Amino acid sequence: MSHHPPDSQGRGSAGPLDGVRVVELAGIGPGPFAAMLLADLGADVVRVDRPGPAPLGGDPAYDVTNRNKRSVLVDLKSPEGPETVRELAARAEILVEGYRPGVAERLGVGPEECMAVNPALVYGRMTGWGQQGPLAPLAGHDIGYIAMAGALSMVGAPDGPPAVPVNLLGDYAGGSLYLTTGLLAALLTARATGRGQVVDAAIVDGTAHLTALFWGMLAEGTWRDARGRNLLDGGCPYYCVYETGDGGWMAVGALEPQFYTAFVSLLGLDGDDLPDRADPRNWPELRARFTARFGTASRDEWTAVFEGTDACVAPVLSLREAAGHPHLTGRGTYTEAYGITQPAPAHRFSATPGTLRLPPAVPGAHTAEVARDWDMPELLKDHR
Helix, strand or coil: CECCCCCCCCCCCCCCCCCCEEEEECCCCHHHHHHHHHHHCCCEEEEEECCCCCCCCCCHHHCHHHCCEEEEECCCCCCCHHHHHHHHHHCCCEEEECCCCCHHHHHCCCHHHHHHHCCCCEEEEEECCCCCCCCCCCCCCHHHHHHHCCCHHHCCCCCCCCCCCCCHHHHHHHHHHHHHHHHHHHHHHHHHHCCCEEEEEEHHHHHHHHCHHHHHHHHHCCCCCCCCCCCCCCCCCCEEEEECCCCCEEEEECCCHHHHHHHHHHHCCCHHHCCCCCCHHHHHHHHHHHHHHHCCCCHHHHHHHHCCCCCCEEECCCHHHHHCCHHHHHHCCEEEECCEEEECCCCCCCCCCCCCCCCCCCCCCCHHHHHHHCCCCHHHHHHC
């Protein structure tokens, strides 16, 4: 694994968002991940943490989603707290919050209050249900958002329950990435016009948007609205996973005819002896034949068979195994920094690469630095 150390000031080469100031009102899940992505791209992200323990517990020094950020402590329920946040917003280009609708307004740090002191501010709001709608004021989590958006129904075997894809699909794909895209688009507009705006990013909206391809296939009649019975949801025997003889798994994605031919040959089967793969009625027989073959050897043995070929077959690796894979180590996809193995910044820029400049921000650890750099001595008063 590669390691990209910071320079002596802990800054490194910041990346394409170098100089962009971001205020993150501390939360959990997709908001912090979106702010991490901006920080990975070089933004100066100041996370406003509240006094007291972290909402979910755990050691903040290991929360990778708070890397490349700096943290200050502000009690938003104190008389001075909201004004301090508004002063930070006055110096920033982006603010990110993930409260339930109306909470930021009640605290005195909503869009109207913050944009009054900074009309060019891009105010990002990260929620599950969105700012409006019947469910907007209710609590929720990733699993409920993707369930309501229709995406959870698509994942899993046809004869079993929907499979929970941890919180990658909702919180991070449907939430964080859509929020970040919206923030950057609004930032371009603000720089061109001098006018900021509110970005309302809802996980249900982003997750629904991710299913666009399948709505087209539904309309075309090439997708069944039923789990595990389609080309890309594990229903197809040449696009699914198979258990190996040692209890491991291999992922098969041999969609195109030439890749399928290579797959069948390397699997040790005679393609001429197999039924027509284009007819779904033959899929159960093909699955049975492939299952039997994969059961004759271990995952590592099958990995060696398919390695370096265009059969589109890969071993299913654990997180720790993935971090040590030769391709990913060769690209520096995973890295070790500040004593933690973690994904490196994902975007590759030819002129302004991102780096891991700072370890996960411990709440309040950078109050003096931010007070100096952002010209906010009042932070020191709050901190005392």
